[in-house]
Amino acid sequence: MINKKGQEEVMGFVLIVLIIIIIGVVFFAFSLRKSGESVWQKSSEADDFLNSILAYTTDCKPSSGGAYLSVKELVRECADKSSTQYTCGDITSSACKAANSTISAIFKELQADVSDRPVHGYNLTVTNAPSIAVAIGNQNGSSFISSVSIPLGPPSFDDAEVKMRCWYPRNSTA
Amino acid sequence: MLRKKAQLKIQEMAFVLVAVVFLFSLVFLFYARFQNTQMIEQAQVLREFRSATLLKVVAGLPELQCSLQGQGISVCIDKDKLAEFSEMQADYSELWSNSNIAKIEIEEVYPGSEKFLVYSRPANNTITYSTYIPLCAGGYQAKCAIAKIKIATITPIK
Numbered sequence A: 001m002i003n004k005k006g007q008e009e010v011m012g013f014v015l016i017v018l019i020i021i022i023i024g025v026v027f028f029a030f031s032l033r034k035s036g037e038s039v040w041q042k043s044s045e046a047d048d049f050l051n052s053i054l055a056y057t058t059d060c061k062p063s064s065g066g067a068y069l070s071v072k073e074l075v076r077e078c079a080d081k082s083s084t085q086y087t088c089g090d091i092t093s094s095a096c097k098a099a100n101s102t103i104s105a106i107f108k109e110l111q112a113d114v115s116d117r118p119v120h121g122y123n124l125t126v127t128n129a130p131s132i133a134v135a136i137g138n139q140n141g142s143s144f145i146s147s148v149s150i151p152l153g154p155p156s157f158d159d160a161e162v163k164m165r166c167w168y169p170r171n172s173t174a
Numbered sequence B: 001m002l003r004k005k006a007q008l009k010i011q012e013m014a015f016v017l018v019a020v021v022f023l024f025s026l027v028f029l030f031y032a033r034f035q036n037t038q039m040i041e042q043a044q045v046l047r048e049f050r051s052a053t054l055l056k057v058v059a060g061l062p063e064l065q066c067s068l069q070g071q072g073i074s075v076c077i078d079k080d081k082l083a084e085f086s087e088m089q090a091d092y093s094e095l096w097s098n099s100n101i102a103k104i105e106i107e108e109v110y111p112g113s114e115k116f117l118v119y120s121r122p123a124n125n126t127i128t129y130s131t132y133i134p135l136c137a138g139g140y141q142a143k144c145a146i147a148k149i150k151i152a153t154i155t156p157i158k
Helices: A002-032 A044-055 A071-079 A095-109 B002-059 B079-088 B090-098
Strands: A040-042 A060-062 A085-088 A091-094 A121-126 A133-137 A142-151 A159-168 B065-068 B071-078 B101-110 B115-120 B126-137 B143-154
Touching: A002 B002, A044 A071, A044 A142, A044 A159, A044 B071, A044 B126, A044 B143, A071 A095, A071 A121, A071 A142, A071 A159, A085 A095, A091 A095, A095 A121, A095 A133, B002 B071, B002 B126, B002 B143, B071 B079, B071 B143, B079 B090, B079 B115, B079 B126, B090 B101, B090 B115, B101 B126
Parallel strands: A040 A142, B071 B126
Antiparallel strands: A060 A085, A085 A091, A121 A133, A121 A159, A142 A159, B065 B071, B101 B115, B101 B143, B126 B143
């Protein structure tokens, strides 16, 4: 009886230690597993990319004459609900259509990479200007998100926020 | 009988101690591995932050920055200044070499594809950082393109 009791005690100790070891291994295995990249990430390079796009001078100018407008100015005109017509090359259109087509052309032609990740899709929207909505390429995977505020004129004196997402393959490494 | 009981107890304690030591060494191993991963990630974040700062410093040089009547207007590079600056590599070589910079290049990516080499010197272990920046030409009514500024810095030999 004493022998059996001793054996039971030893087995009990061993069992407890084994359970603790297994729990510890499982816990650390989970904590060491490389976490998947967030779907939305901030990147200073993505911010610079968006600012460069907004600063780009288009080939659009007012049909009545004047200087060529930047993408930012076209977006502002669209958000201000301007009725001015713009001539882009041979085509006359509104500020919203001109902004849309210019941004689409940039995304289609530019082989961009952000933070050393190859971009395979873009998405750009503007608050206060719902007619500017560009979606090019593959909209899946991980993404960098960037936004810029453009102050608007009267009567709203609001801000139009330009939001851009650059999509890249989820498992691509820098 | 008593001796056997004591021996059993001692053996019990020995097994428990071995198991506890094994457990703690396992815990320490995993903790060290976890900390190592964290430190590598932090080093990468710091390196990227430093590179972003370096890029802004180069892009903000008065010799390159866009200007409107003598005042910098935004973060952009003047194409005309850049073309001239590319001819003056020797004058600024000491500045770049003291900053561990091996190469500075500005490449227009849209709509054109012109390249400007600002500075270059031979180097073995380098890492290149880049970001996008407007490249403007034409003075007051400047026309701006999208360019990429790339800086290769010398890394310590591992």
